[in-house]
Amino acid sequence: MKISTRLILLFLLFIGVILAGLSIGAVTIPFPKVLNILFTRGTGIQYEIIHQVRLPRILLAITVGGGLSLAGVLFQALFRNPLVEPYTLGVSGGAALGVSINHALLGVTGFTLSLPLSGFAGSLVIIAVLFLLGFRKGHLRLNNILLTGVMISFISSALVMFIMSVSGRNTTHQIVFWIMGSLDRVNLPLIRLVLWITLAILASMIFLAVRLNAIILGEEAAANLGVRVESLKKLIFLLASLLTGCGVSVAGIIGFVGLVVPHFVRLYLSRDHRILPFASFITGGLFLIVSDTLARTVIAPVELPVGVITGILGGILFVYALNKQHLLV
């Protein structure tokens, strides 16, 4: 199958999954009705369900799933390491720590945006620390950043455990729930903001794609192809970290998406960075919509944390694909 055909199929599947996600739930709304409600103004309970509950949730799934997958593509290209994912560098650990401190200090009294903001602040602090420690004499020392990031990740999770152990049961419960990650914290203006940031970074891939292809040859070879490697490394690091920080602060830590989706797209579509970031964004969004729809329907009315589904589904699909393809990733 040609690659353009595959991309079109992927896009059609994406649209189909969005419509299915809008249709399936505690109240099933048939497809024609969904389309009708989407494109006309109206009132009534079904209109409310779609516009107030399911649509924002699907937008959030696209933002977070797509954003984390894109961050995964960028980090894996930057470090030329297939095991690196958006959470490896401790950006998520920083967000978790920020949220935990917020819970411990303010309890549940904080204003609506206080959790996302403290999460984002936590991840920004980590990004800044990593950048400052890794930057020497005009060089971003990637190996140093990778190891420092892994250590920072451990330190922040230890601090989160410390906060949980000294605070009350209620606070601990909330922190655990936040860390598990979920798409039910629907706040439309916030989702819109994060969606726009993510889309802007996705669009910047049009200008970065060719240089990303060069950097997988290694820094020295990329420089010999005329790429200004140091500024490219800094830019990729900051964009990928920003994407991760945004995703984590609105949805908590949803594991597996950022690691598995880029590999999946490489196996079935392309390794070319002129295709990979866009295809990974779509696939990541698609994957998270499916996972979230399953999470809210499998044992309804109880909702599972979406990370449970992404872990099981993603892991099994990935191991299957890997063994079928006999390819090194």
Next chain:
Amino acid sequence: MMNMLKVTDLIAGYPGFHLDRISFNVEENSIVGIIGPNGSGKTTLLRTITGQIPIQKGSISYRQRDMDKQGKKELARSIAVVSQFQPLPPLKVREYVLLGRIPHFRRWQFLDSPENRLVAHQIMDLVGILDFQERFLTELSGGEQQLCHMARALVQRPRLLILDEPTQSLDISHQAMIMGLLTRMNRQQKITILMVVHDLNLASQYCQFLLLLVGGKIHTQGPPRQVLTREYIEKAYRIPVVISSHPLSQRPVVFTGTLPDSLP
């Protein structure tokens, strides 16, 4: 003859090792080999020329202009580099070779132009890797991989090709294939070649000019007949050698002079 590359009183290196006032010229359309014992600074010299190691003193000019003052992308359109350890990204040969066209992308260009594909096809044909263009780089043998690296460098359409030990760990047929390819490129496409060669006899057969580097300094330089003498080689490598001449080309051939029978 015009100078392609002119290195003048170059001092560069890193803590613990530095090149000491290196001066030499690479004439246009020549094949120049850098020889010398391990740790003599051959790779350091190449990496300084390609801009990986900063110059402390002296200058390097490329086609009569100071190299530091020329744009990186502009340089990449006329200088290609095959270094000693090339990472092997999980790509197909065709995709890998096409990456060499990156310096020729225009500012907002996103897709490969028909010209890029044509050049890649021609070069793969020339190098002899057209048959496995759909295979993954990691599935190929060492010799085939080296041909792919050469193809990736040649699609840059360079005027100067810089190589670090292109025949390293290859069998004699691949050694001859690589050196033959370089000679053809030099004659037919007027590509100037500067390379580090470990094998003194390959250097002797295929290079027109040699630089013998010892301890970061140029020990001697000149045509193979002048450089590959018993006196220079014994002093540089600190072993007894015997110099003979190649029965066909009459160029010098170097043998090590210690026989196992004479060892205790």
